[in-house]
Amino acid sequence: MKILITGGLGFLGQHLARHLLRDVPGCRLTLIDNLSSSVIDHAWLRDKAEIIIDDFAAMPVGRRFDRIYHLASPVGSLGILSMSGYVAKQITDLAVRAGEMAAACGAPLLYVSSSEVYGKGGPQSEGDELAVPVQTGTRMEYSLGKLSAEHLLRNMAARYGFRLTVVRPFNAxxxxxxxxxxxxxxxxxxxxxxxxxxxxxxxxxxxxxFCHAEDVVRGMAAVQERGVDGETYNVGHPxxxxxxxxxxxxxxxxxxxxxxxxxxxxxxxxxxxxxxxxxxxPSIEKVHADTGWRPxxxxxxxxxxxxxxxxxxxxxxxxxxxxxxxxx
Ligand SMILES: NC(=O)c1ccc[n+]([C@@H]2O[C@H](COP(=O)([O-])OP(=O)(O)OC[C@H]3O[C@@H](n4cnc5c(N)ncnc54)[C@H](O)[C@@H]3O)[C@@H](O)[C@H]2O)c1
Incomplete structure (x- = not known):
């Protein structure tokens, strides 16, 4: 099985790569990352995966994959501050490219969004209204970028007929x-x-x-394989x-x-x-009911x-x- 992980050299990307190499027999990984926020040594992956150091937005469509995990994104409270004003555009541009890749090869796409899309604090479940607080700030731009990316990908999935699932991780x-x-x-x-x-x-x-990265990436893989097409799932450890x-x-x-x-x-x-x-x-009832995953x-x-x-x-x-x- 050919699997593409965007942002594959980042923190969750490398945990996901380790999980898939261990759990998916015969899996062939391609990891694309522009190293914009990743400072994690990836030497261990060199003989285990194809590694492309480039901007994912520039990756030509047309390569064939059986699964796509889209993680590449501006990340972190300080990481996004340095990109203020361009965060949402980056997130949505990258999501469009992920949608185009999935459309071109018909691969199921798992989009990694964020719990930051929830407008209110406290317990958060997928059925909640996603109200936008009356605040302006880079974090809000990140939240709205992730929310827009979820929406545009749902529309692209309906238009081009690829399978889409969305994961909203809480703090890893x-x-x-x-x-x-x-x-x-x-x-x-x-x-x-x-x-x-x-x-x-x-x-x-x-x-x-806080949810350990190993649990988070197991949740991503569970949603990719067993989640309901078109659905969105919290992944976290209440x-x-x-x-x-x-x-x-x-x-x-x-x-x-x-x-x-x-x-x-x-x-x-x-x-x-x-x-x-x-x-x-996070409420994790939905992800448990549909996929059996629990942290x-x-x-x-x-x-x-x-x-x-x-x-x-x-x-x-x-x-x-x-x-x-x-x-x-
Ligand atoms: N870590 C968390 O607690 C958490 C919580 C919620 C959501 N997420 C989401 O999970 C995903 C992975 O986050 P992470 O914690 O591993 O952060 P990370 O910064 O370690 O990983 C993101 C990776 O994407 C790469 N990247 C960024 N822009 C790119 C581009 N244009 N082209 C190619 N690669 C690019 C970065 O270099 C980095 O390696 C992100 O989408 C993030 O929004 C993370």
Whole structure:
């Protein structure tokens, strides 16, 4: 089976590649990535997959694939800030190209959207109204870009007759995630291990449900293979809810670190375009009912695995990593 993963050298892309190589007999992977946000070493993939370093929007249609997973996107609270004003256009341009690829070869397309499409905080399920809050900011542009991409792909799927499923991941964590574009878990680990303050935005009161990347990509594959054509599915771990302040304390304890927790005003640090939701929690009843998928890795086990990853890297390696920044 020939499988294309766009954004295949990124955090979730590489976890997905590992999962498919292990679980799909005879699978032949093509990974396209322009390395715009990926700083993750992909040497392990060189003899296991075809790797194309290029912008996916420029990939000619016409190659034949049996499955397409579309992950390429501007990502991360800091990653998107640097592209403010162009984020939604990037997301929709890439989605159109994914739709054209699927239309040309008739391959089922799985689009990786985001939980950021939900306008309200708290428990979020696929049947909710997707109201747009009265706010302007880069994060809103990201949300609307993802929502527009979902819509345009549904219309392209109906027009050209390809199978489409959509996944909305909630916060993922795992080994090899980069702090460079603003993800909180790697930022806290890197700061805790270096004895630097752990930055808390908004007092660290935001609640997130972190799902290990291995569970997230298993969810993507389950939806691609068993999801209902045209449907949209949350993928996340509601049982792993935690406030960012408690997460910081847990990571500090795991690293046996003396780092202080430091309140930081993100707007002062990153400007008025910075926005984030106060609480997010996925309903996963629909994905479980249609595909049988459930997350398996609880928060403590997930954090222990990430801690093992950082412990293996060691402090000197962390000091020289290009992706260390002080931000959540
Ligand atoms: N990590 C999360 O918590 C999370 C949550 C919700 C949704 N998502 C979605 O999952 C997908 C993967 O995210 P990730 O966390 O692995 O981030 P990531 O930045 O590690 O992966 C995205 C990859 O896409 C690549 N890319 C970006 N623009 C490209 C382009 N024009 N052409 C080719 N490649 C391009 C980047 O270089 C990167 O390797 C994204 O669509 C993201 O919106 C992630």
């Amino acid at each position: 964590l795992g080994e090899h995630q980069s702090s460079r574009i603003g993800f909180v878990v790697p930022t806290f680990f890197e700061h805790a291990m270096a004895g630097k303050p752990l930055p808390l935005f908004h007092g660290g009161n935001q609640v997130r449900c 049982g792993n809810a935690i406030s960012i302040r408690d997460l910081a304390a847990k990571i500090r304890a795991l690293c046996d670190s003396d780092s202080i927790l430091e309140s930081v005003d993100p707007v002062e640090r990153f400007g008025p375009s910075y926005l984030e939701a106060s609480a997010k929690s 398996r890795i609880d928060l403590d086990s997930a954090l222990a695995r990430v801690h093992g990853y950082y412990s293996n890297l060691g402090a000197p390696a962390l000091e020289h990593r290009p992706d260390r920044v002080a931000a959540t």
